[in-house]
Amino acid sequence: MQKYTGETRVLVATDCIIFGFDGWKIKLLLVQRNIEPEKGRWSLMGGFMKPTETPDDAANRVLEHRTGLKNVYMDQLKVFGQPDRDPVERTLSIAYYALIDIHKYEKQLNDEHHAEWFLIDEMPDLIFDHNEMVKMARKQLMYKAALHPILFQLLPEKFTIPQLQALYEGVYQTEFDDRNFSRKLLSTGLLIKLAEKDKLSSKKGAFYYKLDQTHYTENFEKFLNIVPNPDKFF
Structure with missing residues (x-):
């Protein structure tokens, strides 16, 4: 088999950044690294791509x-390739991210x-450049949530405004004024109010x-009018 001569081989890995919504909070899925270096520390889900795989297959x-x-749909985020990002060997990492309903999985x-x-x-401090990956994925998630209807896919068929507010607060890592959030949400005209209430969250019910x-x-x-400081995402 012919090979390019005089070139240095570089390893390629994939790292998966999986955010999850549990109904009230946004969380990040991590694993404990099982090899040296940094064995036992928390890490994203990572591994090396095989010669016969596409990056998507490997992820x-x-x-x-x-x-x-x-069966988790993941978007490709970025290639991380600082020469010293992995202390063992020269390794590029193709990062992927997703936001899933924790209960479904x-x-x-x-x-x-x-x-x-x-x-x-x-979340704990992560190995290598994984903290940077998470930071960038969170920003991309905010951007995607502003332009695409991904957030509503995480909610049950019927939901309360406090549930939706918790989801937005988790993604954008901010707190919304309850009345203002409700007013903006209802002003879209895209929600249908049902006769029944959720009596578990409060005595009055929602x-x-x-x-x-x-x-x-x-x-x-x-729904863009709900997003805090939307100018910084576009």
């Missing part, structure tokens, strides 16, 4: 092997590699809503 294989999760998750969900503001699926997709930009 999905690595994620399933390290956590048990499969909890039965798939195994504990072979001690995979664990962490609240975003309580009305359930559902999306107006008929007009939702083509009018999703109306």
